[in-house]
Amino acid sequence: MKEKDKIKEELDGLSPLLSKMKEEGGQPFRAPEGYFQGLPDEVLRRARAEEGLIRENRAAPAGAGRTAWWQWLLAPRHAVSLATALLLIAAGAYLFRPQPAGIDPAEALAGISEEEAEAYVCENIGEFELELMLEASVVSADDVPEMKVLPDIDQKELDLYLEDLIDDISLDELEEIL
Amino acid sequence: MQTTLAAISDDQILSLLEQPRTYERGFRLLMEKYQERLYWHIRRLVYEHEDANDVIQDCFIKVYRGIDKFERKSKLYTWLYRIATNEALTFLKKKQRRSADPIDEEESGLANSLRADAYFDGEEAQARLLRALDELPEKQRLVFNMRYFEELSYRDISEVLDTSVGALKASYHHAVKKIEAFLKAEL
Numbered sequence: 001m002k003e004k005d006k007i008k009e010e011l012d013g014l015s016p017l018l019s020k021m022k023e024e025g026g027q028p029f030r031a032p033e034g035y036f037q038g039l040p041d042e043v044l045r046r047a048r049a050e051e052g053l054i055r056e057n058r059a060a061p062a063g064a065g066r067t068a069w070w071q072w073l074l075a076p077r078h079a080v081s082l083a084t085a086l087l088l089i090a091a092g093a094y095l096f097r098p099q100p101a102g103i104d105p106a107e108a109l110a111g112i113s114e115e116e117a118e119a120y121v122c123e124n125i126g127e128f129e130l131e132l133m134l135e136a137s138v139v140s141a142d143d144v145p146e147m148k149v150l151p152d153i154d155q156k157e158l159d160l161y162l163e164d165l166i167d168d169i170s171l172d173e174l175e176e177i178l
Numbered sequence: 179m180q181t182t183l184a185a186i187s188d189d190q191i192l193s194l195l196e197q198p199r200t201y202e203r204g205f206r207l208l209m210e211k212y213q214e215r216l217y218w219h220i221r222r223l224v225y226e227h228e229d230a231n232d233v234i235q236d237c238f239i240k241v242y243r244g245i246d247k248f249e250r251k252s253k254l255y256t257w258l259y260r261i262a263t264n265e266a267l268t269f270l271k272k273k274q275r276r277s278a279d280p281i282d283e284e285e286s287g288l289a290n291s292l293r294a295d296a297y298f299d300g301e302e303a304q305a306r307l308l309r310a311l312d313e314l315p316e317k318q319r320l321v322f323n324m325r326y327f328e329e330l331s332y333r334d335i336s337e338v339l340d341t342s343v344g345a346l347k348a349s350y351h352h353a354v355k356k357i358e359a360f361l362k363a364e365l
Contacts, residue, residue, distance in 0.1 A: 003331050011326070014351060015358040021303060022326065028304035029221050035231075036217070040209040043235055044202065047242040 186211065188254040195245050205242055212255055213238075215328070216262045222323045223266040225308075229273070237265045256337040259330075263320065263338060310360035314353055321346055322353040 001009075011019040186207055194204025216237065221230040240261055248257050311319055320339060324330045332343040339346070 004329055006331075007325060007329050011354070014354045017358055017361060018326070018354060021307060021361075025304050025307070027218075028308065029218075029225075029227070031217065031221075031227060036213055039213055039217075039231075039234070040206050043209060043238045043242070044206065046235060047205075047239055050239065051243075 192248075192250070192254065205245075208241070208254075208258075209238055212258055215255070216258060219259060219323070219328060220262055220266045222327060223263075223320075224269060224273075229269065233265050233269050234262070236269075237262045240265070252337045253334065256334050259324075259334075259338040260340075267316070306361060306364055307357065309364075310357040313360060314356060317341075318349045318353040318356070321349040322357070325350050326354075 008019065011022065191204050191208050191211070194200040194207065197204075213234070217230060217234050220233045220237070221227065224230050224233060237258075241258065248254065311322065314322065317339070321335060324335045324338070325332075330338075332346050335341075335346050336343050341349075
């Protein structure tokens with residue numbers, strides 16, 4: 001006996017009402033037209049897309065071991081660590097660099113003649129501090145008063161002197177000065 | 179088309195699925211051969227077409243990825259039925275969790291589903307039968323569907339649900355009696 005017949009016989013025995021309904025009733029649901037023609041393509045499209053994503057995800061960790069060392073270093077978290085380490089090494093090298101031995105001024109000037117030194121000082125006299133020159137005994141304290149450009153005069157007297165000077169000067173001379 | 183597909187044996191499909199070169203062809207044949215049976219099986223469990231479409235696609239994707247797990251200890255289609263059943267039941271559980279609306283006695287989930295489904299055009303008697311089925315416990319409903327609508331043997335149902343034939347017969351008998359009582363009460 002076929003399975004279909006067995007099922008009918010069984011149902012007839014259990015519930016004639018349901019058996020009758022089964023004979024009368026068809027399929028209460030229906031699928032959209034052409035649905036089954038398109039379903040395999042739809043599933044395959046999805047399967048390929050998901051398989052592609054899985055492959056990409058699998059490829060990433062598998063390839064990581066073969067990544068060039070410089071690519072590994074350029075990864076953001078490694079790059080920050082590397083930059084910090086290099087900065088610390090540079091700072092250490094600067095702070096603990098070997099210091100040059102102290103230069104003795106007398107030794108440094110040994111090869112320079114007196115005339116050359118004097119010529120250099122005269123040429124750059126404006127660059128030297130007065131106190132430094134005194135300290136270096138380039139000038140003596142006695143010479144200092146003579147080096148004053150203006151004698152110690154009162155500000156009032158100086159202003160009167162300048163007024164007289166301006167009065168005496170002609171316009172032509174003033175234009176020439178300016 | 180159906181004749182050609184019916185003539186293709188499961189062994190032929192499985193041998194195509196063993197080779198990467200012929201895998202897609204084998205898989206397409208598998209879908210074409212079993213898609214309608216699986217779709218209706220799922221549809222009777224989830225009711226709406228859109229839901230059935232989601233579930234059958236998920237089911238076939240699982241098969242696509244896991245055909246190597248099929249050990250040939252059972253028939254290919256009972257293995258497919260098992261996957262489809264599990265997918266449909268998982269879907270229903272998720273859907274039940276998502277549903278936050280209070281269930282009204284007269285506006286049950288099934289009633290709304292059938293009203294909203296453009297692809298349900300059953301008569302009143304069929305709608306009543308579905309309402310009766312909706313009242314059954316999950317296992318009885320599954321057994322009833324597979325025996326009454328899909329006409330599977332108890333042996334095949336046993337492979338799908340991993341339940342003894344004796345227990346399945348008892349479930350089916352109980353289901354039929356409950357449905358009959360429901361229908362008589364509504365008349």
